[in-house]
Amino acid sequence: MSIPPPPGPHQPQEPQGQQYPQAPQYQQGPYYGMPYQPWGQGYGSFNRPAPVNGFAIASLVTGILCFVPAVGLVLGLIALSQIKKRGERGKGMAIAGSVLSSVGLALWAVTLSTGAASDFWEGFKEGARDNSSLSLEKGECFDSPGGMEGFTYDVESVPCVGRHDGEVFAVVEMPGGSFPGDDKVTEVADDKCYALQGSYALDAWALPDTVDVYYLTPTRQSWRLGDREITCVFGHTDGRSGLTGSLRNDETTLDADQVVYLKAADVLNTAMDSAPAEEYVEDDLPGHKAWAGRVADALTEQAGMLRDHRWPARAEKPVGDLVEDLEAARKEWALAAEAADVDAFYEHYDTGYELIVPEQSVTARKALGLATTPPSYGDSGDGSDSGGGDAGIEV
Structure with missing residues (x-):
């Protein structure tokens, strides 16, 4: 879940012309180019000593690190064979690398048999998670x-x-x-x-x-x-x-009355959000009738939740008035759900919708100490008591 930092001043420039997307790259520290060409070997040297075998060096380094002990042992054996044939130096390094690799290989075998390697890997993964976003x-x-x-x-x-x-x-x-x-x-x-x-x-x-x-x-x-x-x-x-400032407003920051009101409002919000994909009733009358039925059921549930709660004195009348609007709206939405044609649907839908527009709940919200400015719905046509963006930008 991480990406590299933005390019630094020492990073190579992309060639001009067609660009191709590249996967994120990681690097330790700045990139340094080589501004000068290395000196060439213009003259041979007298009495040049025998070269050191490369496999011997690799075996010693690998054996000391013990990260890949089996590889160090193999490299050491190859080095001893080549040194004998070519007369190169590095026999001591090859032997030392082979011995160290053999010891490392034995330790790895013990570690694997006891489960210590698994514990190490799990600890490494846990540490990686703890230090990530x-x-x-x-x-x-x-x-x-x-x-x-x-x-x-x-x-x-x-x-x-x-x-x-x-x-x-x-x-x-x-x-x-x-x-x-x-x-x-x-x-x-x-x-x-x-x-x-x-x-x-x-x-x-x-x-x-x-x-x-x-x-x-x-x-x-x-x-x-x-x-x-x-x-x-x-x-x-x-x-x-x-x-x-924090945007959190739930049971940890709101009082019991506010929570009851908002949870009741969410019942209607969920039903309103279940509108059919077809925007126009003419294109899907059965779908809109089914949606109207869901809204009518939600209004019944919301009104019941608000009616059954004991509200503080300052909120009793505003919430009671809101319940009356919700019950009147429920009747209209139920009739829309039974509409015989598009015109009948619109007739009851329009009346029912006006009874649940966000502005109808402002007085009750104010009495409960909740926000009183309806959010911007854009072109969604959502008449619920809750808003929210529809962004979806990813990180």
């Missing part, structure tokens, strides 16, 4: 060196009260197995993150119009280290300006 938790805010667009190779956790690039609102664990591909990971992230934003920000009216949904996803490389987490994030729509 996937270690972010729900409710945590962070800064990303490259903002919220493209790839990110590192993040820094910062307090939410100040300026920050993103705020984590959910973490989704993907199933194990082989890497499903970037397209599949993005599809899962898109579905899960947009579905989960409402559980973190129950009152979408409180989300600024400049907030959008982003997500951090595993790459093929991080997947090999055990990375399975999709991190769902709120960020600024332009990916650079950042946010100030």
